[in-house]
């Protein structure tokens with residue numbers, strides 16, 4: 129093993145003059161400027177509210193949804209696993225007895241306060257019945273009042289999984 | 295006092311205001327759009343009045359309005375209320391006053407009278423610039439000190455350190471060009487640059503004194519507090535620096551002052567090194583003689599440029615939503631552009647047919663020179679913005695090294711060379 133001598137850059141006169149490097153940098157920025165101004169469609173960004181992103185995958189953690197069984201009824205059995213796992217403690221469940229014989233328990237109330245939610249996905253991991261998922265692909269969620277951010281059971285059931293476009 | 299005198303003075307004041315204060319929103323707009331385009335994004339392009347976005351220019355006016363109507367907050371810990379309010383005024387006023395001596399055109403001769411085309415018709419020129427440009431740093435220092443805030447104080451300390459590093463080099467680089475031009479009056483300096491050297495190159499300052507030009511441009515960047523020398527701010531290190539405690543219009547004055555100072559620095563660079571209001575190869579006398587030819591050239595050139603611009607508008611000035619009031623803009627703009635072209639061409643044709651007369655020729659020359667100056671000013675301001683979005687910020691000891699160990703010896707050497715050449719060859 130010999131000693132490898134790494135050559136230090138920046139010692140030559142050309143480097144220490146700075147000027148060539150500065151002009152090189154300015155050439156680069158000017159090139160970007162000229163290409164972009166002569167044809168603004170070359171700009172890499174898109175105009176957001178009008179053009180929506182198309183690259184949201186199914187693994188993206190968006191707003192939650194409660195899944196349904198084959199017969200269309202709620203899958204959740206009100207086991208409180210998700211509420212226990214939630215680090216933000218923003219899931220509120222009230223259980224009731226399930227009368228239709230499909231299962232024993234179901235939630236009477238199931239709300240998620242998305243203002244408190246940190247979108248960690250812990251609830252999805254914790255659920256033993258695959259009853260809660262975050263695959264709706266909803267990344268922008270706005271409302272006018274704080275109360276509107278507290279999603280009810282009905283609202284959560286109404287969310288659908290994002291359709292795979294990619 | 296007579297009508298001509300009054301109107302020329304008014305025109306000068308309006309021009310000075312337009313180039314400095316009126317330029318501020320435009321410069322902010324240029325800054326943001328150019329920054330965006332350099333970084334492969336678009337920059338502000340949504341704000342509109344009845345669908346007119348003017349490429350995002352409306353955003354600057356919206357921002358100004360916002361600054362005016364914001365709460366003017368002052369922290370309780372600020373004891374020196376008077377100095378706290380005084381600081382932005384100093385920065386703004388000194389930036390503004392520096393601009394006042396920039397000549398927009400050669401002496402205008404109307405009948406018997408001669409007018410200086412400057413905001414303030416005085417011939418102190420460079421001295422005036424140095425005096426007021428040096429003053430603006432007091433505003434920053436007072437502001438930072440009166441804010442009673444560590445970050446502000448650090449910012450103003452840094453700007454004090456900055457001043458002592460560039461002022462010497464700046465002054466010395468000016469000495470060598472003063473030797474070359476033999477005058478401190480900016481008008482005679484510009485007229486000196488109207489000639490040619492060796493019959494090919496325009497005798498602009500940058501051709502005669504490239505080294506002094508380079509030093510002056512570098513120090514002018516420091517003087518205007520612009521990147522790479524905006525060490526008085528430094529968001530990543532000392533928050534906003536000297537203006538951390540400021541809000542609303544008091545901050546607005548700092549903000550506008552920065553752009554006016556930048557415009558003033560560009561104006562001085564243009565005046566000293568880039569031929570001022572002269573078109574290359576066309577000094578005032580030549581313009582006087584060949585005015586008709588020149589007007590014809592303008593008649594051809596303006597529609598050509600407009601055609602180019604119209605094509606650009608049609609291709610690029612679109613809004614991404616199909617149904618939007620902002621999509622109307624391009625059609626109206628194209629019509630306005632066509633209208634302006636017709637006006638210019640018809641007007642110039644009328645002038646050509648009727649003949650301008652001596653006064654007319656003089657006024658036309660002044661108009662052309664003002665336009666030339668405006669274009670050069672805009673280009674130089676663009677360079678300021680362009681550099682800002684290319685280079686990172688210097689550390690302030692690096693700036694001091696640069697100022698004292700590199701720029702100042704170079705400037706002194708340049709003085710000796712210039713002086714020797716002037717003495718030996720007697721030019």
Ligand code: SF4
Pocket residue numbers: 210213214215216217218219240244245246247248249250251252
């Ligand atoms: S994503 Fe995380 S924070 Fe949000 S509800 Fe689920 S567990 Fe709670």
Ligand code: SF4
Pocket residue numbers: 203204205206207208209210211221254255256257258259260
């Ligand atoms: S969503 Fe899943 S974890 Fe939460 S209560 Fe229902 S079944 Fe249990």
